[in-house]
Amino acid sequence: MAAPFDRNDDSVVVIIGTGAGGGVLANELAQKGVSVVALEAGGRYLPEDYINDEWESFGQLAWLDPRTTSGDWRVAKDFSGLPAWIVKAVGGTTTHWAGASIRFQPHEWKALSTYGAVEGANLLDWPIDADEMAPWYDLAEKKLGVTLTNNLPGLPGNNNYKVFEAGAKKLGYTEVHTGRMAINAVDNDDRMACQQTGFCFQGCKWGAKWSAAYTDIPRGEATGNLEVRERAHVARILHDDSGRVTGVEYFDADGALQMQRAKVVCVAGNSFESPRLLLNSASSMFPDGLANSSGQVGRNYMRHTTGSVYATFEKPVRMWRGTTMAGIVQDEARHDPSRGFVGGYELETLSLGLPFMAAFLDPGAWGREFTTALDSYENMAGMWIVGEDMPQESNRVTLSDTEDQFGLKVVNVNFSDHANDIAMRNHAYKQGAAIYDAMGATRTMPTPPYPSTHNLGTNRMSERPEDGVVDRNGRAHDVPNLFVSDGSQFTTGAAENPTLTIVALAIRQADHIAGELSRGNL
Amino acid sequence: MQETLSLRTLTRRQLLSRGVAAGAGFVVGATFVAGRDAAWATEMNALKPDTMATLIQMARDIYPHDKVGDQYYAAAVKGYDVPDEVDFAEDGIEMLNAKAGEMGFGQYLDAGWEAERVGILRAIEDTPFFQRIRGGLVTGLYNQKAVWPIFGYEGESYSQGGYIMRGFDDISWI
Ligand SMILES: Cc1cc2nc3c(=O)[nH]c(=O)nc-3n(C[C@H](O)[C@H](O)[C@H](O)COP(=O)(O)OP(=O)(O)OC[C@H]3O[C@@H](n4cnc5c(N)ncnc54)[C@H](O)[C@@H]3O)c2cc1C
Ligand code: SF4
Numbered sequence: 001m002a003a004p005f006d007r008n009d010d011s012v013v014v015i016i017g018t019g020a021g022g023g024v025l026a027n028e029l030a031q032k033g034v035s036v037v038a039l040e041a042g043g044r045y046l047p048e049d050y051i052n053d054e055w056e057s058f059g060q061l062a063w064l065d066p067r068t069t070s071g072d073w074r075v076a077k078d079f080s081g082l083p084a085w086i087v088k089a090v091g092g093t094t095t096h097w098a099g100a101s102i103r104f105q106p107h108e109w110k111a112l113s114t115y116g117a118v119e120g121a122n123l124l125d126w127p128i129d130a131d132e133m134a135p136w137y138d139l140a141e142k143k144l145g146v147t148l149t150n151n152l153p154g155l156p157g158n159n160n161y162k163v164f165e166a167g168a169k170k171l172g173y174t175e176v177h178t179g180r181m182a183i184n185a186v187d188n189d190d191r192m193a194c195q196q197t198g199f200c201f202q203g204c205k206w207g208a209k210w211s212a213a214y215t216d217i218p219r220g221e222a223t224g225n226l227e228v229r230e231r232a233h234v235a236r237i238l239h240d241d242s243g244r245v246t247g248v249e250y251f252d253a254d255g256a257l258q259m260q261r262a263k264v265v266c267v268a269g270n271s272f273e274s275p276r277l278l279l280n281s282a283s284s285m286f287p288d289g290l291a292n293s294s295g296q297v298g299r300n301y302m303r304h305t306t307g308s309v310y311a312t313f314e315k316p317v318r319m320w321r322g323t324t325m326a327g328i329v330q331d332e333a334r335h336d337p338s339r340g341f342v343g344g345y346e347l348e349t350l351s352l353g354l355p356f357m358a359a360f361l362d363p364g365a366w367g368r369e370f371t372t373a374l375d376s377y378e379n380m381a382g383m384w385i386v387g388e389d390m391p392q393e394s395n396r397v398t399l400s401d402t403e404d405q406f407g408l409k410v411v412n413v414n415f416s417d418h419a420n421d422i423a424m425r426n427h428a429y430k431q432g433a434a435i436y437d438a439m440g441a442t443r444t445m446p447t448p449p450y451p452s453t454h455n456l457g458t459n460r461m462s463e464r465p466e467d468g469v470v471d472r473n474g475r476a477h478d479v480p481n482l483f484v485s486d487g488s489q490f491t492t493g494a495a496e497n498p499t500l501t502i503v504a505l506a507i508r509q510a511d512h513i514a515g516e517l518s519r520g521n522l
Numbered sequence: 523m524q525e526t527l528s529l530r531t532l533t534r535r536q537l538l539s540r541g542v543a544a545g546a547g548f549v550v551g552a553t554f555v556a557g558r559d560a561a562w563a564t565e566m567n568a569l570k571p572d573t574m575a576t577l578i579q580m581a582r583d584i585y586p587h588d589k590v591g592d593q594y595y596a597a598a599v600k601g602y603d604v605p606d607e608v609d610f611a612e613d614g615i616e617m618l619n620a621k622a623g624e625m626g627f628g629q630y631l632d633a634g635w636e637a638e639r640v641g642i643l644r645a646i647e648d649t650p651f652f653q654r655i656r657g658g659l660v661t662g663l664y665n666q667k668a669v670w671p672i673f674g675y676e677g678e679s680y681s682q683g684g685y686i687m688r689g690f691d692d693i694s695w696i
Contacts, residue, residue: 052677052678052679052680052681053677053678055661055665156690156691157691158685158690158691159689159690159691159692159693162691162693162696163693163696166696194684194686195683195684195685195686196684196685196686196690197679197680197684197685198679198684198685198690199678199679199680205680206680206684313695314695315694315695316674316693317693318674318676318689318693320675320676321676321679321685321688321689321690322685322690322691353675353677354664354670354673354675355661355664355665357664358660358663358664359660359661359664364656366584366585366647366656367584367586367640368586370585371585371586371587374587374664374673375587375588375589375673377673377674377675378673378674378675439696
């Protein structure tokens with residue numbers, strides 16, 4: 001049967017969410033001839049719709065439904081209703097993302113074995129490893145057209161990168177380059193080369209940056225096997241008496257409740273919405289939420305140890321020109337406990353426009369200490385820290401008493417830094433500032449973490465059912481035809497930006513699901 | 523920001539003659555607030571002109587940028603000049619002036635040094651009034667496209683073909 005599919009067609013795979021995980025899975029399955037209905041809460045926006053304006057774009061793309069926060073992270077105070085800065089649109093947060101696409105280091109698949117038990121942390125080894133993932137990473141890098149892989153050239157460095165690179169080299173760092181980026185340096189795969197417009201976070205108007213919105217999704221649709229229903233907000237997942245899922249209920253664009261039957265359901269709503277759906281799908285058979293016999297649904301929420309360092313100089317930098325994330329220092333990504341923490345971190349250039357800089361440089365601050373920094377905005381350079389944070393059971397997503405526009409309970413996100421996170425961040429602040437000091441910075445500013453952009457771990461993958469929510473294929477330990485397909489399956493976060501790994505896992509999972517379907521096992 | 527024709531057609535002398543000085547920077551008339559140099563003026567719809575003048579000064583003292591003119595601060599707080607916000611703004615400024623009084627100034631605008639006014643603001647910075655005014659300024663001030671060039675920020679670049687030919691890597695001091 002070809003798309004569109006009937007709501008009573010129970011032979012389809014339903015995918016909830018069309019971001020890095022769901023969007024890629026949808027296309028990969030469609031390419032293999034599997035019938036897919038992808039339900040996406042957001043609308044469809046393409047390069048011609050994207051807006052080169054930070055707040056306007058935020059209003060267009062961001063997930064703005066209510067969420068609540070608790071814990072001692074500063075986001076809970078400064079942005080209490082906005083724990084994450086992620087997207088509600090076809091293509092999910094791949095419209096926003098900066099494109100940094102790096103593989104986990106081999107040891108990071110085995111955090112518990114490598115680091116040993118860390119007090120207060122709920123560390124675990126992934127049930128898969130670097131060798132097993134290598135071919136899927138190859139496919140993911142090809143799909144995303146990642147620079148400096150597959151003989152693709154690197155991007156040219158912009159002004160922000162040049163300050164960063166020169167400072168890093170003065171410090172003796174050697175792994176310094178313009179990054180492995182899902183941004184075309186040359187025309188490739190029907191997408192043009194980067195024009196250095198500098199609004200990567202607002203959606204790339206040239207399509208130079210990979211996004212599921214204008215690659216995987218239309219390609220999947222072109223097969224006739226994929227139907228994407230936009231503005232379809234899934235409310236709960238349904239199951240039968242045998243404990244198999246049978247379909248989903250969702251609110252359509254007019255707010256009417258609909259039901260779509262399914263043979264398989266894949267949850268890919270990002271690490272807040274995916275556990276929320278499982279928890280909101282509790283029933284008499286699954287009183288603690290679907291797939292939650294381990295009690296781990298929603299727990300071990302990770303957001304990477306982040307922070308930024310901005311610095312001002314005597315002369316102009318104009319960091320906003322060109323790619324937002326224009327280069328990387330990888331020397332600190334190694335695991336080296338002599339630094340006072342386990343795991344490692346990457347340093348990556350970052351720039352914000354003036355409106356976002358005013359909001360995020362030091363939220364809540366006022367007076368001349370703050371405004372004189374902005375007075376030097378033109379002379380500012382900036383970088384972002386992304387490091388491995390510790391999974392903790394108490395860092396978790398739960399259902400809050402607040403309800404959304406459909407009367408569904410929204411999530412509360414509780415997060416507090418682990419001591420390891422704090423030690424790592426402080427080390428990174430020092431190294432970041434040293435890079436800029438080496439270039440004659442007149443002032444350096446250790447900037448607190450923004451609302452989360454990397455959200456991981458709330459339905460984690462585990463060998464044993466009691467340790468996590470899904471198995472090595474992302475299949476729920478408790479429910480044979482339910483999968484988790486997004487960043488929430490991460491067992492640990494590693495130091496690297498997550499999307500390449502989410503995509504590699506989605507390609508691998510598509511292979512598994514298609515195989516199981518053809519073997520009659522689903 | 524809203525300027526009305528009637529004000530704009532007045533000469534500087536006429537404008538100033540219709541108002542009285544408030545603080546260091548403003549002239550306040552029965553229905554308007556204007557800059558001392560009459561380079562800008564805003565007509566009041568709901569708030570007392572004195573309240574608006576105080577709000578503008580407060581906005582500048584919260585986010586002081588010496589190269590940014592008062593008209594941008596006026597635009598950033600102009601949104602409170604509507605009937606729904608009258609109680610919030612008038613009560614808040616009354617509270618601010620009372621605090622100034624306690625600290626030895628007649629009212630907020632009588633404190634001549636920025637440091638003195640900042641001292642008064644520090645004393646009320648945990649109030650919902652202060653926090654809402656400050657929070658509103660983050661977008662009200664910095665999201666005005668007209669102020670961006672003052673900071674060197676160039677804004678939208680797609681329509682000009684990005685920076686690939688316009689200096690994305692033109693840094694010369696490294
Ligand atoms: C500013 C920014 C920069 C970033 N830069 C990078 C980078 O350089 N490198 C990198 O690796 N990562 C980066 N990321 C992170 C990256 O975007 C995410 O990790 C990735 O997109 C997550 O994929 P996902 O599939 O888990 O979720 P998403 O891509 O967020 O997709 C989830 C989708 O599910 C939909 N959805 C949720 N709930 C429901 C529901 N109930 N019903 C229907 N649909 C639903 C949402 O609307 C959304 O479209 C960045 C993120 C941001 C915000
Ligand atoms: S800088 Fe390059 S990748 Fe980023 S939005 Fe512009 S063209 Fe796209």
